[in-house]
Amino acid sequence: MTKGRVLALILAVATIVLILIGTEWPGRSALHYSGGDHLVRSSDTPRAALQNFGDELRSNGFARAYDSLANKAQFTETEFVHDLTGAYPNLRTYTAMSGFDMQPVHATDDEADYRVRLHWATVVGDAVTSRDVHLVRNGSTWQVEWPVTKEPTLPPQVIPVNYLRWDVIYRGPGDDWGSQDVEAPHVRIVDMRPVQRAEGLVILGELLNEDVVPAYVSVDATLLDHNHQPLATEGSFDMIQHLLLPKAVTPFLIRFPNVTLDQVAAVNMHPFSTLIPASADPVIEIQNEKINPAPDASLSGEVVNQSGQIANVAHVLGTFYDKSGNLVWVADQYVDRALLPQTPVAFNIHIPEDLARKISSQRTVVSTFRMGGTA
Amino acid sequence: MRPALPSLLAVMAAAPFLAGQSITVPPTVEAGSGFTIQTSGSGPATLIVVGQGQALKKDINLGEPISIAPGTLYNAGNYLAILAGTSAEPVSFDVSPAEPAKMSFLARPSRLPVDVKDGITGAVYVFDAYKNLITAPMQVSFDLTTPGAPQQTRTVNGEDGRAWVAMNSSPKEGAAHFVARVGDVSSTRVIGQVPGDPCSLKISAKPAGDKIEIQTDPVRDCSGNPVPDGTIVTFTENSQAGESTVDVPLKRGIAKVDMPAYPGANISVASGVVLGNQIHWGR
Numbered sequence: 001m002t003k004g005r006v007l008a009l010i011l012a013v014a015t016i017v018l019i020l021i022g023t024e025w026p027g028r029s030a031l032h033y034s035g036g037d038h039l040v041r042s043s044d045t046p047r048a049a050l051q052n053f054g055d056e057l058r059s060n061g062f063a064r065a066y067d068s069l070a071n072k073a074q075f076t077e078t079e080f081v082h083d084l085t086g087a088y089p090n091l092r093t094y095t096a097m098s099g100f101d102m103q104p105v106h107a108t109d110d111e112a113d114y115r116v117r118l119h120w121a122t123v124v125g126d127a128v129t130s131r132d133v134h135l136v137r138n139g140s141t142w143q144v145e146w147p148v149t150k151e152p153t154l155p156p157q158v159i160p161v162n163y164l165r166w167d168v169i170y171r172g173p174g175d176d177w178g179s180q181d182v183e184a185p186h187v188r189i190v191d192m193r194p195v196q197r198a199e200g201l202v203i204l205g206e207l208l209n210e211d212v213v214p215a216y217v218s219v220d221a222t223l224l225d226h227n228h229q230p231l232a233t234e235g236s237f238d239m240i241q242h243l244l245l246p247k248a249v250t251p252f253l254i255r256f257p258n259v260t261l262d263q264v265a266a267v268n269m270h271p272f273s274t275l276i277p278a279s280a281d282p283v284i285e286i287q288n289e290k291i292n293p294a295p296d297a298s299l300s301g302e303v304v305n306q307s308g309q310i311a312n313v314a315h316v317l318g319t320f321y322d323k324s325g326n327l328v329w330v331a332d333q334y335v336d337r338a339l340l341p342q343t344p345v346a347f348n349i350h351i352p353e354d355l356a357r358k359i360s361s362q363r364t365v366v367s368t369f370r371m372g373g374t375a
Numbered sequence: 376m377r378p379a380l381p382s383l384l385a386v387m388a389a390a391p392f393l394a395g396q397s398i399t400v401p402p403t404v405e406a407g408s409g410f411t412i413q414t415s416g417s418g419p420a421t422l423i424v425v426g427q428g429q430a431l432k433k434d435i436n437l438g439e440p441i442s443i444a445p446g447t448l449y450n451a452g453n454y455l456a457i458l459a460g461t462s463a464e465p466v467s468f469d470v471s472p473a474e475p476a477k478m479s480f481l482a483r484p485s486r487l488p489v490d491v492k493d494g495i496t497g498a499v500y501v502f503d504a505y506k507n508l509i510t511a512p513m514q515v516s517f518d519l520t521t522p523g524a525p526q527q528t529r530t531v532n533g534e535d536g537r538a539w540v541a542m543n544s545s546p547k548e549g550a551a552h553f554v555a556r557v558g559d560v561s562s563t564r565v566i567g568q569v570p571g572d573p574c575s576l577k578i579s580a581k582p583a584g585d586k587i588e589i590q591t592d593p594v595r596d597c598s599g600n601p602v603p604d605g606t607i608v609t610f611t612e613n614s615q616a617g618e619s620t621v622d623v624p625l626k627r628g629i630a631k632v633d634m635p636a637y638p639g640a641n642i643s644v645a646s647g648v649v650l651g652n653q654i655h656w657g658r
Binding site: 162164166176177179180181182183190208209210211212213214245246247248249280281283284285286287288289290301306362363364365 | 567
């Protein structure tokens with residue numbers, strides 16, 4: 001017993017001493033990631049220079065990152081920061097960079113090319129930006145040449161907007177008992193299909209607002225087993241266009257992880273709709289859409305805001321069909337740039353490789369959101 | 376004297392029976408109306424009337440008519456009249472609902488497309504002034520009036536306090552006034568009759584600088600009603616450059632959009648599940 005107590009005492013004292021040492025004399029890496037200092041490695045290789053640059057971005061050291069660039073004379077620090085985070089409020093406005101990957105493409109003694117992927121932690125998950133970066137040797141050090149994309153700015157102007165808007169007045173306490181409330185929008189599931197994937201069962205479908213008023217919609221699905229007992233219930237979450245204007249059709253996708261199709265005897269679908277005050281603007285054009293074949297199968301294109309107001313966040317949902325017009329897959333991407341009027345912004349929606357071969361056509365819809373309310 | 380006391384008590388106890396006391400009440404009384412209860416016998420007694428959520432207690436003199444004032448008994452149902460402390464058998468009677476004075480009118484839905492067979496339902500529950508459900512058979516008329524369209528009228532025999540009807544929505548859009556009427560009592564609901572799906576969606580195109588201006592003809596449903604503004608019309612352009620799509624809401628009855636002018640492009644239009652014509656642009 002006495003030996004055990006002595007050992008415990010030694011361990012406690014050692015722990016306290018180590019904590020004190022770590023607090024008073026922290027390691028360089030720990031100090032860097034706690035924001036107290038920045039980590040400076042020697043930039044004697046392209047990889048080290050790029051790693052230093054990425055570390056500065058990750059700690060929001062945009063000024064130091066800008067100062068380290070070889071081509072900083074070509075643009076201002078503000079333009080550099082706007083290139084990374086956007087000049088107008090958007091999905092990246094309240095985010096931080098969570099990761100930085102690099103992949104060498106080409107290198108000589110004096111120049112190198114890398115493909116870098118910047119990972120941003122956003123409210124809707126990981127947003128990835130890819131850039132092809134050129135590095136040059138300057139004496140004994142390497143410097144990054146950042147391929148800046150200057151974000152267009154809107155000149156001060158007044159844009160008249162003649163948009164449609166719906167407001168809702170519900171029944172109140174003064175109404176007669178028998179008087180009816182405003183009717184919920186009539187929506188209908190026009191297509192539904194279960195698909196077995198490696199990660200589980202996926203329910204795909206399309207929902208139509210067949211009414212003349214806008215609807216806030218969502219879809220839940222309940223799987224029933226062979227004894228007609230509920231197996232699982234899941235919702236579409238954000239894999240749907242929630243605001244559905246009259247006669248608009250949205251795809252939806254519901255995931256059931258760890259469920260296989262042979263466990264399921266029936267599926268009960270529960271479309272939900274409610275009236276919502278809404279605006280018919282902004283109108284978003286999707287142009288130059290192309291299905292890019294495997295490998296890296298994707299649907300790419302550009303979204304263009306045809307209205308006068310800025311759409312801060314855009315969510316692009318792609319619906320994919322086979323030659324017979326059957327639903328094959330639903331995929332999405334959040335555009336992490338604000339949509340300025342008449343300014344195309346590219347999107348690229350990943351398509352699973354095994355499904356890409358079956359896809360013959362597609363339909364794309366875009367939901368937009370404004371900071372301070374739904375657009 | 377002592378032997379006489381039990382005899383006197385026996386006579387007093389038997390006196391009410393000997394007097395032949397009874398109570399007579401009209402078998403049916405209309406709710407809220409005044410009526411008279413007849414009693415026989417003599418001497419003081421207490422009248423108790425018990426029924427649906429109501430009880431009445433009154434000191435009376437047997438043999439005199441008892442007047443129940445209007446508005447005293449107003450809940451419809453079965454009642455029991457009792458003369459307490461007498462030999463009279465309790466008598467039951469009914470209070471029936473009075474004349475129709477109020478109705479609850481449930482009309483569904485509040486909004487529906489035009490020209491839907493039996494799409495509008497109306498159910499009526501008729502009450503008197505005291506909120507008693509009137510269960511007696513009655514005739515209820517239903518009128519559906521849409522501005523610019525013939526009026527629909529249906530008369531239904533109501534039973535057990537309710538009457539219901541199913542009516543077609545008008546081929547013409549607009550707010551329909553749905554009126555239920557029993558005697559002089561009526562209630563009105565407003566039903567929104569909205570246009571149906573677009574019918575024969577048609578687009579035309581003309582050059583506008585380096586773009587094509589595409590617009591629909593005025594969009595109407597199959598009954599000729601203009602489809603409401605805000606309805607989404609989807610334009611799709613397929614060309615060598617890829618596919619372009621725009622969802623445009625109707626404004627003032629038409630949808631209009633500018634799209635890239637690619638020679639050889641095919642432009643199509645759709646709204647909901649309705650497809651329109653297709654245009655081939657240029658070569």
